[in-house]
Amino acid sequence: MTPQSLLQLTSQKCTTGCPILDRLLYGGIPCDSITEIVAESGSGKTQICLQLSLHAQLPVSHGGLAASSLYLHTEFPFPFRRLHQLCLSFRSSNAHHFPVNDNPCDRIFVQSVHTADHLLEIMSKTDPFIENSKNQVPVRLIVIDSIAALFRSDFDNTPVELKRRSSLFFKISSKLKALAKRFNLAVLVTNQVVDLVGPNEGINGLRIGNLVCLHTSGRRVCPALGLAWANCVNSRLFLSRNEEVIREENEKSNGQSCDFVKKKMRKLYVVFAPHLPESSCEFEITREGLFGVER
């Protein structure tokens, strides 16, 4: 056992495809660590996952990992159409990196996962899979979308079951981290939210991370799977969406008048990360993908 030289240890990052988001994340999603994205449904978690799987294929000089990705999805159906749409715009903006007949979708390996035990089984098979992929385009990104779906229904609310669930969290997380370290992978996991009822912040009055409380769609929420899972991830990002009524000035023929327009405000927050300060940025989702907005 020899200590690793810190000067040679560089943490590689995978670009998200948007320079504004990359700036917020100090380069992108880091390798050799588990990043979790927490959001309610319809906030853009899957969009980020798909976008990252595509951008991981960019060469390292352009912020990618020059790698293919393994996409484990638990919610059905897998958004193939959206992936194709994103793929088209990705290809057109990065045409010079890929040969003409190449399809970036070929380098995204999709696998459906049904239960937590199934996930553990898959991960034991992932080792040789990633080894073999080294010959072509190596796998350097694993996406699990979403981890919460595996645990929300299988477990009763008794202490024994909850303990078993916690122990599964640590098992899965430790396997993922071992894989991440061995092959220098970036791991992205998505999680759902649960509503907070009551006067306290956080489940059981516990605050985790920079934000006092997570708000989305006008409700107070907190990430699913509790404190045990929060201990398993290295970084946590939160996507919120809110409907805002904005006053817009409109010039009309008979002078100025203003309209009240409903706008969807989407924000990305850093809840906790070992290398990131507390920060947030606004973003929007378009046909071409998910991009940060500078105000």
Place this chain on the structure above:
Amino acid sequence: MEIWRLPISASQRGKLISAGYTSLSSLSSISSSDLARELTVSESEAMNILKVASHSRGSETSNASCSIVEGAQSAWDMLHDEESLMHITTSSADLDNILGGGIHCKEVTEIGWSSLSLIVNSVLKYKLTTAFGSESIIFMLIGGVPGIGKTQLGIQIAVNVQIPNDFGGLGGKAIYIDTEGSFMVERAFQIAEACIEDMSEYNRFLRKDFQECKIKMLPQDILENIFYFRICSYTEQIALINYLDKFLSEHKDVDMSLWSQVKVIVVDSVTFHFRQDFDDMALRTRVLSGMALKLMNLAKRFSLAVVLLNQVTTKHTEASFQLVLALGDSWSHTCTNRIVLYWNGNERYAYIDKSPSLRSASAAYSVTARGIRNSSSSCKRIKMM
């Protein structure tokens, strides 16, 4: 008590013991005139006693110890040694205050750099360890929820232990055992840079000599002095801690100078790999206590501090939830010092949960781009005064 063994008269022996000299080592650093005054004997008698003492000590150097029970040390000697322990500054002035001026080297605690006044205070309290060192070792558990700053504290400790002696630091190296993969090199570099900047700031403040302002240390040097180990399972963790004995003795032999030894071991976090399914809980407790014992032995043998970062979990008690350190009560009790990090409103606080020498107190701190620092609200309070 070794004094019994000395070939001196019974009355002299009685006077020595009543004056508090119970071991040969306590007679080693006293002059004959002082001894004569304390024992109310003539100076020649005192010189005789000292000669006899040094003679019997000299003949016993081949033995491992000079006392009846191997390794035993009288409480007086321990107090003497403790008073001369080195203090490590903590980052936050408030934290330093509740920690009685800083952290004992043998006790692991949080280390960090803080406001200039704190640095000055710590330097004034700085003393060298005696040649015999202290036998009392303690190690510290720091627990907190995710995102409170445990890893930041760990990195700050690994950087601050390297502060040279001129600045009130220990000038030592660090071993960082990463079990979770939270250590980010760029963050460590940031903290190291900020630490060097603070040192040059202090230099300018105290020395006022612009020639000497430049600190020769570079952030790269600081990173080089952190021995970083990454482990992926609990068996690796135990194997590494077993290996550290060999690693530290090899390292000690190579570098004989006292001031560039490993002075702290940080384990981040010690609980992660033990929370998977251990079918036999008794086995887990045994493994954990074995590991704790090994770490304590390392701390004792190599005079270093051990900082263990711990996760927290909730405990169901009477239909309410309580935040407790993970891995159970028996694990919490193996450590003599415990600090719990928690949120209070919008501020981060550190609370001394258990310590044999310090009062229970809490202090606010903040995590900034430069590392662990005083919390900004406390700064405002100072300014208003």
